[in-house]
Amino acid sequence: MYVAVKGGEKAIDNAHAWLAEERRGDPTVTELSVAQIREQMTLAVNRVMAEGSLYDPDLAALAIKQSRGDLIEAIFLIRAYRTTLPRFGGSHPVNTDEMACDRRVSATFKDAPGGQVLGPTFDYTHRLLDFKLAADGEVAEAPQSPAPDTATPHIMSFLDRESLIQEEATGLETPDDLTRTPLELPASRALRLQALTRGDEGFVLGMAYSTQRGYARNHAFVAELRIGAVAVEMDIPELGFAIEIGEITLTECETVNQFKGSKTEPPQFTRGYGLVFGMTERKAISMALVDRALRWQELGEDNMGAPAQDEEFVLYHCDNIQATGFLEHIKLPHYVDFQSELELIRKLRREAMQMQEAAE
């Protein structure tokens, strides 16, 4: 039975007023601007854009400020805003071959054409706290070198030339969209990739890590990891042709896994794929590993009963907004539900005590 209860309006208003004050913190400390968050908390902004599934650094920065740095709350704000936008259309698939790479590394080919470009990475830092950052100082300008004016080729294309890598299947030009129709299983790879790219970084990381530790044998090499800007192109009906409507930073990870071959496929390498908004390297690698684990059926592999192979488990639990919505609702009033539980337990106890007394 559901009984509507009113009340608490004043308490709620006052709680929100206090929240605003707490968000601001000590007023003698300078207030953070949205631009500061956008420019200096870039990786948090990137995570909010990726999992909020909306590329807009200013909005993501605003959401982080509003949520007091609670990134899942910020993602929630972005998801809610996203639903208010009219959809102008869908872009052409982005061409990551033409990415202007800030970073591009391969763990499989040392001398890959285009080279190993480290970019602004945390790798090889000593992970020691830098107390110089606590005092504001000028940053030295980063060195520059002459850059090649050609695009960096994908490393997979070299394996592809020798047919050593499994071919990717083609699919619908307008892929299924889980923001428009509820996710149903079995899901197409397109839907799995959409769910993973907006999935919770921690969850996808945990799933990926489980495959490395042996839950579904899945030894992946990072054939290529690239981060950089790509143009987004869309057909404009009123013009009758496609134009670039913007430019976004993406992280792309392609993994190769050994594959012994099956009844229909010769021995070759197979692929896992990760593509995520922003500079989000951990997430993109995780996505590629989980994508690969979920492809066991298509590749004729055994179901090891591993969580990362279980499409339903992965896809229905990777969304942190769905998860937090259901999890956090249990803190909201359940007075009536609990009242009935209380009645029941009292009754059961009464009966149990009577039986015990009778036995004595």
Place this chain on the structure above:
Amino acid sequence: MEEISPDVAARKAWLGLLAKCDAEQLQELWCSVDEPEHSMLRAPEIGGVMVRGRAGAVGAAFNLGEMTVTRCSVKLADGTIGHAYVQGRDKAKAQTAAMIDALMQTGQAAAIRAQILTPLQQTYDAAKATRAARAAATKVDFFTMVRGED
């Protein structure tokens, strides 16, 4: 790929530049142009575009997530229509871009190119070149250690 005429290619290029350029610089440059008489065909409108990728970079398309885009269409007094789709949520930028698209189809094209598009392109190219040069400076030069076993 379908063949496109040089006119379409040129228009694609300036519309793409207007979509990606720095809004502040665009407005500064636009100040130097006398705003032409125009009517609004479609007032600036903010919306989303679903960005797509391809599985394995070459396979089936999938939905990556949306991006914010603002569009606008204007009509000049002589009937020329200008359209714009620009990244983000800046309505003023979309409107200015639509006006520039319209003017680029008129006798003023050469002046607009010189006053607005060329400087915008230069700024855009310079920013790209700086990033590429920074990336190039982080390229690894391998050297082989002398090994003892042979």
